[in-house]
Amino acid sequence: MDEVGAIVVGAGVVGLAIGRALAMAGHEVMILEREAQFGTVTSSRNSGVIHAGLYYPDGSLKAQLCVEGRHLLYDFCERRDVDHRRCGKLIIAASEEEFPALDAVMARGASAGVDDLVRISPEEARAIEPALTCAGAIHSPSTGIVDQHGLMLALLGEAEAHGAMLVCDTPVDAITRNGACWTVQAGETQLATPILVNAAGLGAQALARTIEALDPELVPPLFLAKGCYFSYAGRAPFTHLIYPVPGPASLGTHFTLDLGGQARFGPDIHWVDAIDYTVDPALKPEFLAAARRIWPDAEEERLQPAYAGIRPKLAGPGMATADFMLQDETTHGLPGLVNLFGIESPGLTSSLAIAERVAAMIGTRPHR
Numbered sequence: 001m002d003e004v005g006a007i008v009v010g011a012g013v014v015g016l017a018i019g020r021a022l023a024m025a026g027h028e029v030m031i032l033e034r035e036a037q038f039g040t041v042t043s044s045r046n047s048g049v050i051h052a053g054l055y056y057p058d059g060s061l062k063a064q065l066c067v068e069g070r071h072l073l074y075d076f077c078e079r080r081d082v083d084h085r086r087c088g089k090l091i092i093a094a095s096e097e098e099f100p101a102l103d104a105v106m107a108r109g110a111s112a113g114v115d116d117l118v119r120i121s122p123e124e125a126r127a128i129e130p131a132l133t134c135a136g137a138i139h140s141p142s143t144g145i146v147d148q149h150g151l152m153l154a155l156l157g158e159a160e161a162h163g164a165m166l167v168c169d170t171p172v173d174a175i176t177r178n179g180a181c182w183t184v185q186a187g188e189t190q191l192a193t194p195i196l197v198n199a200a201g202l203g204a205q206a207l208a209r210t211i212e213a214l215d216p217e218l219v220p221p222l223f224l225a226k227g228c229y230f231s232y233a234g235r236a237p238f239t240h241l242i243y244p245v246p247g248p249a250s251l252g253t254h255f256t257l258d259l260g261g262q263a264r265f266g267p268d269i270h271w272v273d274a275i276d277y278t279v280d281p282a283l284k285p286e287f288l289a290a291a292r293r294i295w296p297d298a299e300e301e302r303l304q305p306a307y308a309g310i311r312p313k314l315a316g317p318g319m320a321t322a323d324f325m326l327q328d329e330t331t332h333g334l335p336g337l338v339n340l341f342g343i344e345s346p347g348l349t350s351s352l353a354i355a356e357r358v359a360a361m362i363g364t365r366p367h368r
Contacts, residue, residue: 004030006195006362007184009172009207011038013148013348014340015199016155017355023162025359027195031164032186034171034203039152042201043348045277045309047229047256047267050074050084050144051346054091054109054117055246061324063112066346069353070142073151076352080154082147083259089143089241090125092134094293101245102138109140116141131237133296143241147259148348155351177213182336195362198339202275202312208339218332220325220341223316227267228279230287231306232298236263242294253290264306265291271317272310279305314342326354328361338362 005028019031056062077084125137174185244252291298314322325341
């Protein structure tokens with residue numbers, strides 16, 4: 001049986017960030033990924049937004065780690081030449097009835113330490129984005145966009161430069177506790193490690209249930225929230241991201257841009273029972289209506305199905321939104337094990353801060 005200093009299961013942006021942090025702290029790290037390549041699931045099927053930290057309850061992990069992670073992420077992207085742009089965002093109220101929702105976003109952002117938010121009038125919003133229609137807005141200049149693949153490639157590169165190894169096409173079948181070590185069974189391969197991090201995203205709950213020593217009552221339920229995107233052909237009139245006021249389970253169908261200038265609208269939200277990334281063209285009227293609430297002149301023929309992602313939520317329809325869940329020995333009594341559950345948005349923004357938090361949980365001093 002081969003022995004490894006630390007094993008991270010899951011090579012999305014969070015798993016890669018954790019692998020990097022542990023490798024830079026001097027651990028011999030192996031990152032196991034069940035897919036053929038890193039970052040092909042949740043990490044590549046989102047809006048690619050660097051969030052400022054506006055939406056999350058005071059004191060929550062999402063609020064703390066988003067703001068911390070945003071600073072770390074911009075710094076990392078600048079140092080490692082990862083393509084990104086601090087383009088800014090407008091959160092708009094369609095009518096005065098939505099002003100209380102704008103006030104709530106302002107209050108949450110201020111509580112989280114986002115100190116550059118500005119409440120603006122319709123006239124001020126149109127001065128920033130002349131094609132925009134709204135009753136009022138919040139300007140968030142710290143919001144940006146990032147090349148997700150480039151980010152993950154840079155994280156992996158830095159992890160590998162410090163001795164980490166990524167092994168793809170390697171689903172984990174079982175995990176047992178043997179003395180001071182964990183035994184990880186992956187096909188015919190057995191690996192022993194004192195440090196095991198479950199960063200498997202959509203598969204985190206299933207992986208946790210294979211850990212014989214873990215109390216199954218500590219594994220939270222998983223709710224699958226599918227979000228579809230429609231792309232918009234040709235040039236769109238906006239240079240900022242445009243968001244509606246947030247809903248109870250999502251940030252609403254919004255307008256985003258990628259670094260190549262491709263415009264898109266999404267994600268919507270559909271609660272599903274199985275992972276399925278198809279985008280139904282029949283959703284087009286719904287997306288057109290959402291687009292025209294932001295941009296009345298949006299043209300139907302330029303709107304096309306693009307892609308979909310699945311968010312690993314810990315709360316389902318009608319339930320209060322749930323925070324990130326990071327479990328270590330203080331929760332489950334098992335030394336060397338960290339489980340990450342419900343790492344949805346703002347997981348990408350928070351990835352480097354999550355990595356630092358996980359490193360601290362296992363008694364490792366993080367290196368930036």
